[in-house]
Amino acid sequence: MTRSRNLYLRTYQDEDAEGWHQLRADPAISALVHGRLLIPESLEETRAWARRFRQDPRQEMWTVCRREDDVAIGVATLDSIDEWNRTTWHGLNLFAHESRARGLGTEGFALALDFIFNQMNFRITFGEILASNMPARKISEKTGAEYIGGRRDAWFIDGKHVDTVLIAQRRERFNEVREACLGG
């Protein structure tokens, strides 16, 4: 399925770089997404970064849009795609503060997981989350994640080493909560 109650997935397009630019320019958010603060970049540099990201055959990126007005509200990413073992690493980010904390992250993440497991036939997807990023941990739990460990002092942010948690999402477990997460 590429549609849920409020959202749909489509291929990433160049104009979606504006959303990425907003994410990457916000120091509070770029640390959550990239595990470090980014040096400020222009919109054209963000666009070029996204193009390079998509050129790597082990990576994939989709845009999450609202059904009611077709506005792009976020991106789902796949990284370190392992075709042999059918595993990958995932990311889900909403562009704007106004879109967050309204259930859309859970729904958008479930859409991406549904495509990863039930269309692309991956078995497991892994994620690494800043330990203090409660919304990201919560949407993982709600979509069936299992906690597999942590990395103490893994990332260096704002002059401090901070811990991360590692999670795994398995197809069977996700499919038990799939309907509830995607809605009608």
Ligand SMILES: CC(C)(COP(=O)(O)OP(=O)(O)OC[C@H]1O[C@@H](n2cnc3c(N)ncnc32)[C@H](O)[C@@H]1OP(=O)(O)O)[C@@H](O)C(=O)NCCC(=O)NCCS
């Ligand atoms: C992470 C992200 C995708 C989550 O999406 P979202 O739309 O905000 O999440 P949802 O509204 O679906 O769910 C968030 C849950 O976290 C809970 N939550 C939020 N802040 C919390 C806190 N400080 N402590 C405990 N729970 C918290 C909310 O109550 C909600 O749970 P509920 O639905 O049971 O009430 C989004 O916030 C985002 O893009 N953040 C910035 C980038 C980022 O962190 N990306 C992830 C990198 S791993």
